[in-house]
Amino acid sequence: MQLANRVKTLTPSSTLAISAKAKELKQQGHDVIGLGVGEPDFNTPDYILESAKKAMDNGMTKYTPAGGIPELKQAIVRKCKDDNDLEYSTDQIIVTTGAKHALYTLFQVLLNEGDEVIVPAPYWVSYPEQIKLAGGQPVFLNAEEANDFKLTPEELENAITDKTKAVIINSPSNPTGMMYNKEELEKLGEICLKHNIVIVSDEIYEKLIYTNDEHVSIGALSNELKEQTILINGVSKSHAMTGWRIGYAAGPTYIIKAMSNLASHSTSNPTSIAQYAALAAYESKEDSEAMKQTFKERLDAMYELIVAIPGISCVKPKGAFYLFPNVEEAVAMNGFDNTDDWVTALLEEEKVALVPGSGFGSPNNVRLSYALSIDTLEEAAKRIKRFVTSHQA
Known part of the structure; x- marks a missing residue:
């Protein structure tokens, strides 16, 4: 049975693919830090949860x-x-x-x-x-x-x-x-x-x-x-x-x-x-200021850690919750042919999941989400730096 032509050229989501690989390693018992999926690590605010419960109770x-x-x-x-x-x-x-x-x-x-x-x-x-x-x-x-x-x-x-x-x-x-x-x-x-x-x-x-x-x-x-x-x-x-x-x-x-x-x-x-x-x-008149302040603190901390790693540079973002560092020099310095292979090796060796920039049309970059605790981000940066320095020719 043949699939429709419209789906034959689809490229699987690189963010979901790296997340699936990270989840598989976690299920095998590895301590994986996943910096792939883009979503806040906060729970939905209580007042919103209560409104949903009320809607259900009221038959909506x-x-x-x-x-x-x-x-x-x-x-x-x-x-x-x-x-x-x-x-x-x-x-x-x-x-x-x-x-x-x-x-x-x-x-x-x-x-x-x-x-x-x-x-x-x-x-x-x-x-x-x-x-x-x-x-x-x-x-x-x-x-x-x-x-x-x-x-x-x-x-x-x-x-x-x-x-x-x-x-x-x-x-x-x-x-x-x-x-x-x-x-x-x-x-x-x-x-x-x-x-x-x-x-x-x-x-x-x-x-x-x-x-x-x-x-x-x-x-x-x-x-x-x-x-x-x-x-x-x-x-x-x-x-x-x-x-x-x-x-x-x-x-x-x-x-x-x-x-x-x-x-x-x-x-x-x-x-x-x-x-x-x-x-x-x-x-609601409640805003996202607390969440935004937390993300800002994480951005400032993670940005400084990432740009301190040899071979990695980064334009500091103004919004969202991603860094998009350029790793071209690190990839070459570590002896890899391309960023995708570098990202795969990083996940396998240091258990840190990044998303290769090829999925975003920018093959010399990687995307990492800083929607995690600062302690976790610091550990991730430590592992990335260890990976880069250990692979130097």
Whole structure:
């Protein structure tokens, strides 16, 4: 029996692959430090847990509208206004089974066979695969490390063809933690408007910024850009709710309607109980300041430890909870042919799991999550340094 052609070219998630290998070693009794999966190590706040229990007790366990319960959509409307200076109506909001499914559904309703989507590299691993599943063609633009991995207006302009349908902007970024400022977004936005290109603005890490830099939603810069932008976000990172699978998309009514129609034939609706939990998250005045402060302390500590290792350099991120160090010199110094082999040997010998940058379109880098205790991060850095120094020729 033959599989469908659309899945034959899919590349397995490198983050899930390294996590699976780390889990296998743990089950064998090894002391593995997993720096692969990107999720907060905090539990979901108690007030959100209580809201979910209350929803169950009150019988909120039935089907909901495919695009989400009205109360949650209204809360997202208020959130976008308060946090992002963006005014939407509820028919411009769809609640989805995680931000990942918002992206998947968007590409399904947006792309025709052969449409091109510009994907700045380094990129989140699922962007290109979702584009290909929708019949589109990812066009990769290598954002230079010297420019903090950010796409320049000139690079964007030069990549546009008559097949270009959209561009992805992820700020703060997974895997680099970089951010675009207002001026940079304005210049990119001008080009998108000039060429009538849809902007897919993935802002899932907006609440996890550790500098004085302000998060800017590109759609808030002008009415024209708002009409050209699909905002993607959710509660996974901001409220430590990765497993609840609640995200959303906001944008022009006709696109959101199409996404809702597609959802009605695929997922039916996001889990009802999780929607009420997300409603509590967005209605609450509690913020993520404590979690953010903890992540900042971990970032500062781990960054200093990593850049002190021979052969490793790193642009210090401003947001998210990843470091994306360049290990090209260490890989060569240790006698490995490529970063993937280096990462595999590190896991086998020192039981530290990193994600090779090849899965993010940046083969000389690795991604590591610092969503772990400082003691654990210090031990991980100690093992990485021991591995690098022991393999020096």
